[in-house]
Amino acid sequence: MLEGCVPWPDEAAARYRAAGYWRGEVLGDLTADIAKSDPARVAIVAAGRRHTYAELDERASRLAGGLHALGVRPGDRVVVQLPNRWEFVVVCLALFRLGAPPVLALPAHRRAEIAYLCAHTDAVAYICQDTHQGFDFLGLAEDVRGEVPGLRHVLVAGSEGAQPMKPGFLPLGDIDAEPARLPAPDPGDVAFFLLSGGTTGLPKLIPRTHDDYAFQIRATAEAMGFGEGDVYLAALPVAHNAALGCPGVLGALRAGGTAVLAASPSPDEVFPLIAAEGVRLTTLMPAFLPLWLDLAPLFEADLSGLTIEVGGAKLRPEVAERIRPELGATLTHWFGMAEGLLCFTRGDDPPHLPVHTQGRPLCEDDELRVVDEQGRDVAPGEAGELLARGPCVLRGYYRAPEYNARAFTPDGFLRTGDVVRFAETGELVVEGRIKDVVNRGGEKVPAEELEEHLLAHPAVRDAAVIAVPDPRLGEKTCAVLVTAGTRPDLAELRAFVAGRGVAEYKQPDQVRYVDVLPRTGVGKVDKVALRSATG
DSSP, rough: OOHHHHOHHHHHHHHHHHTSSSSOGGGGTTTTHHHHHHSSSEEETTTTTEEEEEHHHHHHHHHHHHHHHHTOTTTTTEEEEEEHHHHHHHHHHHHHHTTTTTTHHHHHOOOOHHHHHHHHOOOEEEEEEEEEHHHHHHHHHHHHHOTTOOOOOEETOTTTTTTTOTTTTGGGGOOSSSSSOOOOOTTTSSSEEEEEOSSSSOOOOEEHHHHHHHHHHHHHHEEEEETTTTEEEEOOOOHHHHHSSSSHHHHHHHTTTTEOOOOOOOHHHHHHHHHTTTOOEEEEEEHHHHHHHHHHOOOOOOHHHHHOESSSSSSHHHHTTTTTIIIIIIEEEEEEESOHHHEEOOSOOTTTHHHHHOEOOOOOOOOEEEEEEOBBBBTOOOOOEEEEESSSSSOTTTOOOHHHHHBBOTSSEEEEEEEEEETTOOOOOEEEEOEEEEEEETTTHHHHHHHHHHHHTTEEEEEEEEEEEEETEEEEEEEEEESSOOOHHHHHHHHHHTTTTTTTTOOEEEEEEOSSSOOTTOBBOOOHHHHHHOO
C-alpha cells in the first residue's frame, strides 16, 4: 500500500476476500465493458449534454495517456477540485487507470485548504475550473503554486480556447494522447482520497482502496435496488462520499445506469431533471427537504418513483413523516462517514424506521461497539460512543501516525466521536456527537480551526466556536469572543477569515462577546456552559 497509509491486517483482508466483499475489481474499469457492449448508452448527463459510455471511456483513456505524457506516474497524488461537471468523472477515471490517486477537494475550499492538501500529499498536479460561482480559481491556483513549490502542473477545466496561460497552467481539454500501456493497479492499492469532516484543524485524508470502494458502490446499489438502466441524480457535490459512492455516480456507472449531475439541489433545477431523465435515486441533506416539500406542488413535481437517501445532519421526525404522504417518495435514512462506515434504512423497511432510526450496517461483517468514556461496552439500549471496523472502514488516516494512535483502538476500531444507541430491534439511533465540530447543513466546521483564524485578528484576545441551532441548516457557527478595545462586527470578522483563505462555509454565522470565557476545572473552555448561555 502507498507509503503513509495503514493497511488492513492480513487476517481481516483474507476474511473480506473469502466473504466476497473484496473481489479484485479496480475502479478504472467501471465503464469498459458497457463501452464495448452498448457504446451508445448514456453514462453522464451534465450541463444539458448527454455523454455516452463510449465517449466517457475513450476520453478517460486519452486523458490518462496525456497525464502520463506530462509525467504523472502511478502513486503520484493529484488534487482535484471540480464542481458537478462531466470532467470530474473523466478525471477520476483517468487517474484510477493511471494508479495516481486523486485527492478530492470540495468546490468551497479555498487557499488554506488547497495549499495544505497539495503540500501534505506532495501533489504533482492540481486540477480546477477557471471560475465557479463567481470565484477566480486561477488566482487561487497562483497563490497555491507560490506556497507549494513541488506542484508541477495546474490543469484548468473551462479554459479551452482561451488566451495562452501562465507557465505551468494548461487547459484540461488539451491534455490528450494515445492511452499509455500501463499495468492495472493492484485492487488493494489506494484508489483515491476523501476528506474527513475533521474535529481539529484542517481535514484528515482518508485513503479508499479499489477493493473497499468497489464493494461499497456495489453493495449500496444492491441495497437500494439500483440496477442497469436506472438513473441517479447527483445534486450534492460529487466529491462528497454521499454523491460519489453510496451508490452515487460511481455506483451508477458500475451498475450500467446513468448519472445526472446537477449544480445544486435547488428545486428549480432538479425537479425538471427528475422528470426529464426519469431519476430513480438521489441523495439529499436534511436542510433541503422542507424546501422540496414546500415547492413540489408549485412545480407539479411527480416524485412518486423516487427514493431519497437522507443523511449528513439531523433529520427532524416531523419532516421525515411528510415525505411519503406529500411527495410520494421513498425515504431512506443514513448515517455515513467518508471513513467508510455506512448504516441506513432500506426501502422496504416499515415506515417508522427511517423516521426514527438510521437503520443497520451495510454488511454483516461491519463490527459496531458502543462504549462509555472508559472504553467499556455499555448495556444494550444505552448511549455511548460508536466504535467501528469493517471491510470499508479505514485503519488509519494518511500520514497521521500521532492522530491515528488516538483515533483508533489497539485492535483497529475507529473511534467515531458520535454518540449512538441501538433500538430494541437492532437499528442504529444517532443521539449526537462528542467531537468539537459544527455540522452546518452537512458541512463540518472544525471549531479549533476557526478559533485559530479568529485569534489571529488583532482585536481578539480569546475565542471559542460553538454550534447554535438553526431551523434550515440544523446548526450554525457562533463565535464567542473576548476582545481588547473595539469589537469587530460579524462582517469584518468574516472578511478577515476569508482573507486568510478559508472556505465560506467555515466562516462564523454569528458573533457574541463576553468578558471572559468560562473554563472547566482543568482549564479547558467550558463549551457546555457557553451553549447553555447562548441557547
